[in-house]
Amino acid sequence: MDNPLSDLDRPNSYIGRSVPRPNAARLLAGQGRYVDDLRLPRMLHAAFLRSPFAHARIVSVDTAAARAMQGVAGVFTRADMDGVCTPWVGTLAHFTGLKSAPQGPLAGERATWQGEPVAIVCARSRAEAEDAAALIDIEWEELEPLPPLAAALEAAPLHPELRDNLAFTRAVDVGGADSAFALEDSVVVEAAFRTGRHTGVTLEPRAILADWQPGEEKLTVHHSFQAPHMMREVLSKHLALPEAAVRVVCGDVGGSFGIKVHIYPDEIATCVASRLLGRPVKFIADRLESFTSDIHCRDHEVAARLAVGPDGRLRALEMDDVTGIGPYSVYPRTSAVEGNQVVNLTGSWYALPAYKARLRVAFQTRTPTCQYRAVGHPVAVAVTEGLMDLAAERLGMDPAALRRLNLIPDDAYPHTSPAGLRFEALSLQKSFDKLLAMMDYDALRRDQAEARSRGVYRGIGLASFVELTNPGPAFYGIGGAPISAQDGTMVRLDPGGSVTVSSSVTEQGQGTEAVLAQVVAHQLSIPVKDVRVVTGDTERTPYGGGTWASRGAGIGGESALQAARALKANILALAGAVMQADPSDLDLRDGQVVDAAGAPRMAMAEVGRLGYFRVDLLPPGFQPEFSVIRHWLPRQYPFAFTNGAQASYLEVDPDTGFVKLLGHWVVEDCGTVINPLLVDEQVRGGVVQGIGAALLEECLYDERDNLLTGSMAxxxxxxxxxxxxxxVGHVETPTKESVLGAKGAGEAGTAGAPAAVMNAINDALRPLGAAKIQQQPATPERILRALGKV
Amino acid sequence: MKAAAFAYLRARNIGEVFAALAEHGSDARVLAGGQSLIAALNLRLSEPRLLVDITGLSELRGIVVTPAGLRIGALTRHVEILRSAEVARHAPLLAQAVPHVAHAAIRNRGTIGGSLALSDPAAEYPAVALACGAVMHLHGPDGRRDVPAEAFFRGLYETALGETELLEAVTFPPPPADARHAFDELSRRHGDYALVGIALRAGLRDGLVRNLRAAFVNGGLRPVLATSAAAAAEGLPPAEAAEAAAAALDRDLDPPGDHHASAAMRLHLARVLTRRAIHSIGSAA
Known part of the structure; x- marks a missing residue:
C-alpha cells in the first residue's frame, strides 16, 4: 500500500492535530481572570439608570439625592460628559447613503430605547450605586415608539435631522430576473420569511474596568472585548487622548459571539467617569442589562420568490428584505452590514443566472442591532434553502436532488456570484455528497416513511451554505473605520529554547491561542508546551484587528506561520555561522538543529544560549535576531469564502407542536484544519446557536416597545x-492565498443550522397539510397555528 | 443587579419567627430554600427589610408516615422527596412530579414548603397537593390549624397563610386503593416552568373511570382543580372519559396568556395532557 510519510509524521507536527487548548484546564479549575475578578485600589463600581421607556423626552434630571448618598463618589449625566467625550456616528463611507444620528455615552435630551443608559452612578459597591441610582429623579415625557419594521419607514422620523427612518437602502439587479419569472414554463414559488430578533448570550456579560491615572495622564482599560486595538483608537479619538495614553487589556473573555466588538455607550461612560473622578471604575452588565443593551440582531422580514425551469434548473431569485436596527446605527461597524450581507449572500452558492434584491434598513425604538455570529448568513440561508424546498415540492423532485443539480460545480472556480462575491475555490458538491453519505439520506427517508405509517411525523431538512471569513480591508477599513484587517504575530526564541508568541488576534474561549501555539510549534518543531502565547494587550502585542468574522486562525495563524518561519531562518543562520555550515542544509527537528541527513547538530537551547549570552563567540558582525514580527492579510480576494452543508432530522408532535431533535449533521470546508477538535467544537457550538434561533430565541416587545424577554427564564x-x-465532517480546500491555507470556521454552524431545522419541520408537517412555517423561532404555538389547531 | 440592603435573622426556634413576623409584618419575609425569594431580591422585585431564615428549625424537616397520610415537613428539600422511598410508596403522584421540578441545583436547595407557600401557578407541587387532597398544617402564634389544599391556594402568590403564620408541614392522605396517577407537563426546555401541566388521580373500576381529580399547572392564576372535567369523565371508559374531560376543560380553566403561550394555546395543551393522562391510567397495568 502506498502510504508515504506525511508532514504529520515529523516530530512535533501539530497542524491537523487535536491539541487540547492550553487554557482549558485553568478555566475549568476556576482560575480564569475575568474583568470582574480584578480589584484595583480606590476602585468604584458603576450602576446605570436606564430609560424605562422606549421613547421619551428627558424633561429634567435631579441627581442631588443620589449624590448625597453615603458611598457615592460621582453621579453623571450627559451634560457632565459633553466636554470630555465627543459623540460618534455609526456610518461607513462605502455604504453609500447610510445615515445615523450622533450618539453619546449617555442619553441626551431623549431616550430612544428601553434600557438606554441615562445616568451613571459610581459608588463603593454596586449595591450602593444601585441604591443611589434609584434616587435619581427624572421627569419623563413619554413619546410614541416607532411602529414595527416596514411601518416605521412611513412614520415620522425618529431623528428629525435625518428626515426619515430609512437608515440605508440598497438594490441589486443583475438583469434577467423579471423575464425569467415571466417565462411561461417557469415554476415560481414564493414565501415571506421572518427571523426573530435575537441576541448573543455570553456566559460572561459585558465588562469593563477603566483606570484613569491622573499622575501619568494614562487610561488603562481592562475590557471583555474582541478588538482591543479598535477600542484604543475609539477611546483616543473620542476622549481626546494621545494614542499612547490609552492601553486596552483583554484578559480572559467568557464568550463573545460578536457581541463584544462594538462601542457601547455604557462602556464609554464608564471610561469618562474614571477620567472625571481620577479613580478606577468598574462596570459589569447584569443579565437584565445584557438583554436590554447588548446588541440584538436578525430582525428581518424577507419576501422572496424563486423561478425554476421544468428541468429543475434555477432561473432567477428575487428578494426584498426589511430589517430593523434600533435607534442608531452602531459604531463603528454600523448596523447596515447584516442586511447588506443578506443581499450579498442569498442564493450565492447556486448557479443562479439572475438575481434581484432590495434591502431597506429601518430605525426602531428598540435595542440597537449589529453584527453577531454569522452576520446575515442565517437569514440568507433560510431564505434560499426555504425556497429550494418549496421548489422541490412543487416540481415533485427530491430536495437533495434539486440541490445537487444546482450547486455551483466544484470545477467552476474562480466564480463570481450575481451580487459580486468572488469565490476562490469551494467544494459545494463534494461537501453535499459527503453530507448525504454521513447521514445516510436514503435510510433516513425510509425511517421517516416507516414512522409516518405509525403516525409519527419526522422530517429531514437540508441546507447548503457559504460563509464569509478572513475579511480584508474591504469589510470596514475602506469605509473609514479604525478596524485593522491585518494582524501581526511576534515570535521570540527564549534562551532555554522555549518560544514566546504575542499576537494581535484575541482569545474568547474558542482556542485562538492554542491554534497559534500549534502553528509556531509545528514550524519550529518544538513541543507545543514550550510555546507560550500572549494576546489581548495593546502594549504587549503587535497591532491588528483582533478576533471576529472568523479570522483568528486564517489571518492570525498565517502571520504566526510567517513569523515562525522567519525566526527559524534566523536560528538556522546562527547555527550555520557557528558550525560553518550552509543554513539551507540545516533544519529544525524535535528541538534540535539537524543537518541534511537528519542528524542532531545543536540543541535549540544552545542556539539560545549563544545568541543571548555568548554573542562574543559568534563571527564578527553576526547579529542574532530572535524576536521576529510578521504581519499578514489576504490581498487577492476580499474574503475567503468557506462552504458546507447541514442536515437536521427531527420529530414534530402534531398535538403539542413540540419539536424533538433526533440528529444533526454538518460537513464543513474551512480549508486547512489546524485543530480538528477546536474546529468541531466551533461547528457544534455554532449549530447549537443556530438551533436556538430556529426553535427558541427571540427578543419580544410589547406594543410600547417594552422588552418582554429580559431574563433567562x-x-x-x-x-x-x-x-x-x-x-461533523470535513472537506479541505485550502486557500492558496496563504501558506497555511486555513479559512475561518467560527460561524458555519450558525449560518446553516436554522435553515436545516426549519426545512425539517416543514418536511415533517407536509403530510398533515399544514401551512408552511417560515418564521423563526418555530415555537410550538406557531407550529400549532400552522396546523390550524390553535 | 444586587439586592437592596436587609436585616437577617437566623431563627433558633419558631417563637423567634412568630415574634419577628409580628413585629415587622409585611416588611419581613421568611427564607427557606430561597430558590424563588433570592432571585426576587436580586432583581429588586422584592425589597423586604428583614429576612427570617428558618432553615435551622429541624422540626420543620422530615418525611413521616402517619395514620392521616404521609406528612412532609415544610423544609424538606425537593431532592429528599425525589429520593424518598416513603414518598414513592405513599404519595406516588408527588413522586412522579418531582423530577419535573426545575434543575438539580434548584432541587438541592428548594423546599416543598417554600413552593407551596409561594403559590406560583406555574409550580408543580400546588397542583399535586390539590389533586391529592393534601392538607396544609399551619402554625401561628395563636396555635395550629389545618387547611385543605382546596382552601389554601387563593390566587396568584396568595394563600390562606396569615401574616404571622408559617407553613409547618403538608400531609398527603393515603390514596384510594384503586387510584392511578399521572403527572405530565409541557415545558419548552427541561426544567423550565411548564406552559401547562397536569396532576391527575383517578380510580379505574370495571374499566370505568371513577372519582377523577385533575389539577393543572398554569391552568389559571392559581392551581385549579378541574371539577367539570371530572364530572364529565365519571363512569366512562378511559377513551371516552379522555375526550369528555378534555372537552369540558374550558369550564374549569382560565389559563394566563403571555409571551410563552397564549391562553388558547395553554387550553389546547391542557386538553392534550388530559387525554394523554387518562389514556395512560387506562392502559397502565
Whole structure:
C-alpha cells in the first residue's frame, strides 16, 4: 500500500492535530481572570439608570439625592460628559447613503430605547450605586415608539435631522430576473420569511474596568472585548487622548459571539467617569442589562420568490428584505452590514443566472442591532434553502436532488456570484455528497416513511451554505473605520529554547491561542508546551484587528506561520555561522538543529544560549535576531469564502407542536484544519446557536416597545438536554492565498443550522397539510397555528 | 443587579419567627430554600427589610408516615422527596412530579414548603397537593390549624397563610386503593416552568373511570382543580372519559396568556395532557 510519510509524521507536527487548548484546564479549575475578578485600589463600581421607556423626552434630571448618598463618589449625566467625550456616528463611507444620528455615552435630551443608559452612578459597591441610582429623579415625557419594521419607514422620523427612518437602502439587479419569472414554463414559488430578533448570550456579560491615572495622564482599560486595538483608537479619538495614553487589556473573555466588538455607550461612560473622578471604575452588565443593551440582531422580514425551469434548473431569485436596527446605527461597524450581507449572500452558492434584491434598513425604538455570529448568513440561508424546498415540492423532485443539480460545480472556480462575491475555490458538491453519505439520506427517508405509517411525523431538512471569513480591508477599513484587517504575530526564541508568541488576534474561549501555539510549534518543531502565547494587550502585542468574522486562525495563524518561519531562518543562520555550515542544509527537528541527513547538530537551547549570552563567540558582525514580527492579510480576494452543508432530522408532535431533535449533521470546508477538535467544537457550538434561533430565541416587545424577554427564564437559549448529537465532517480546500491555507470556521454552524431545522419541520408537517412555517423561532404555538389547531 | 440592603435573622426556634413576623409584618419575609425569594431580591422585585431564615428549625424537616397520610415537613428539600422511598410508596403522584421540578441545583436547595407557600401557578407541587387532597398544617402564634389544599391556594402568590403564620408541614392522605396517577407537563426546555401541566388521580373500576381529580399547572392564576372535567369523565371508559374531560376543560380553566403561550394555546395543551393522562391510567397495568 502506498502510504508515504506525511508532514504529520515529523516530530512535533501539530497542524491537523487535536491539541487540547492550553487554557482549558485553568478555566475549568476556576482560575480564569475575568474583568470582574480584578480589584484595583480606590476602585468604584458603576450602576446605570436606564430609560424605562422606549421613547421619551428627558424633561429634567435631579441627581442631588443620589449624590448625597453615603458611598457615592460621582453621579453623571450627559451634560457632565459633553466636554470630555465627543459623540460618534455609526456610518461607513462605502455604504453609500447610510445615515445615523450622533450618539453619546449617555442619553441626551431623549431616550430612544428601553434600557438606554441615562445616568451613571459610581459608588463603593454596586449595591450602593444601585441604591443611589434609584434616587435619581427624572421627569419623563413619554413619546410614541416607532411602529414595527416596514411601518416605521412611513412614520415620522425618529431623528428629525435625518428626515426619515430609512437608515440605508440598497438594490441589486443583475438583469434577467423579471423575464425569467415571466417565462411561461417557469415554476415560481414564493414565501415571506421572518427571523426573530435575537441576541448573543455570553456566559460572561459585558465588562469593563477603566483606570484613569491622573499622575501619568494614562487610561488603562481592562475590557471583555474582541478588538482591543479598535477600542484604543475609539477611546483616543473620542476622549481626546494621545494614542499612547490609552492601553486596552483583554484578559480572559467568557464568550463573545460578536457581541463584544462594538462601542457601547455604557462602556464609554464608564471610561469618562474614571477620567472625571481620577479613580478606577468598574462596570459589569447584569443579565437584565445584557438583554436590554447588548446588541440584538436578525430582525428581518424577507419576501422572496424563486423561478425554476421544468428541468429543475434555477432561473432567477428575487428578494426584498426589511430589517430593523434600533435607534442608531452602531459604531463603528454600523448596523447596515447584516442586511447588506443578506443581499450579498442569498442564493450565492447556486448557479443562479439572475438575481434581484432590495434591502431597506429601518430605525426602531428598540435595542440597537449589529453584527453577531454569522452576520446575515442565517437569514440568507433560510431564505434560499426555504425556497429550494418549496421548489422541490412543487416540481415533485427530491430536495437533495434539486440541490445537487444546482450547486455551483466544484470545477467552476474562480466564480463570481450575481451580487459580486468572488469565490476562490469551494467544494459545494463534494461537501453535499459527503453530507448525504454521513447521514445516510436514503435510510433516513425510509425511517421517516416507516414512522409516518405509525403516525409519527419526522422530517429531514437540508441546507447548503457559504460563509464569509478572513475579511480584508474591504469589510470596514475602506469605509473609514479604525478596524485593522491585518494582524501581526511576534515570535521570540527564549534562551532555554522555549518560544514566546504575542499576537494581535484575541482569545474568547474558542482556542485562538492554542491554534497559534500549534502553528509556531509545528514550524519550529518544538513541543507545543514550550510555546507560550500572549494576546489581548495593546502594549504587549503587535497591532491588528483582533478576533471576529472568523479570522483568528486564517489571518492570525498565517502571520504566526510567517513569523515562525522567519525566526527559524534566523536560528538556522546562527547555527550555520557557528558550525560553518550552509543554513539551507540545516533544519529544525524535535528541538534540535539537524543537518541534511537528519542528524542532531545543536540543541535549540544552545542556539539560545549563544545568541543571548555568548554573542562574543559568534563571527564578527553576526547579529542574532530572535524576536521576529510578521504581519499578514489576504490581498487577492476580499474574503475567503468557506462552504458546507447541514442536515437536521427531527420529530414534530402534531398535538403539542413540540419539536424533538433526533440528529444533526454538518460537513464543513474551512480549508486547512489546524485543530480538528477546536474546529468541531466551533461547528457544534455554532449549530447549537443556530438551533436556538430556529426553535427558541427571540427578543419580544410589547406594543410600547417594552422588552418582554429580559431574563433567562423568558429568553430561551438552547440547553444541552434538548440538543441532538451533531456529527461533523470535513472537506479541505485550502486557500492558496496563504501558506497555511486555513479559512475561518467560527460561524458555519450558525449560518446553516436554522435553515436545516426549519426545512425539517416543514418536511415533517407536509403530510398533515399544514401551512408552511417560515418564521423563526418555530415555537410550538406557531407550529400549532400552522396546523390550524390553535 | 444586587439586592437592596436587609436585616437577617437566623431563627433558633419558631417563637423567634412568630415574634419577628409580628413585629415587622409585611416588611419581613421568611427564607427557606430561597430558590424563588433570592432571585426576587436580586432583581429588586422584592425589597423586604428583614429576612427570617428558618432553615435551622429541624422540626420543620422530615418525611413521616402517619395514620392521616404521609406528612412532609415544610423544609424538606425537593431532592429528599425525589429520593424518598416513603414518598414513592405513599404519595406516588408527588413522586412522579418531582423530577419535573426545575434543575438539580434548584432541587438541592428548594423546599416543598417554600413552593407551596409561594403559590406560583406555574409550580408543580400546588397542583399535586390539590389533586391529592393534601392538607396544609399551619402554625401561628395563636396555635395550629389545618387547611385543605382546596382552601389554601387563593390566587396568584396568595394563600390562606396569615401574616404571622408559617407553613409547618403538608400531609398527603393515603390514596384510594384503586387510584392511578399521572403527572405530565409541557415545558419548552427541561426544567423550565411548564406552559401547562397536569396532576391527575383517578380510580379505574370495571374499566370505568371513577372519582377523577385533575389539577393543572398554569391552568389559571392559581392551581385549579378541574371539577367539570371530572364530572364529565365519571363512569366512562378511559377513551371516552379522555375526550369528555378534555372537552369540558374550558369550564374549569382560565389559563394566563403571555409571551410563552397564549391562553388558547395553554387550553389546547391542557386538553392534550388530559387525554394523554387518562389514556395512560387506562392502559397502565
Amino acid at each position: 423568558d429568553y430561551l437559549v438552547p440547553m444541552m438536554g434538548e440538543m441532538p448529537d451533531i456529527a
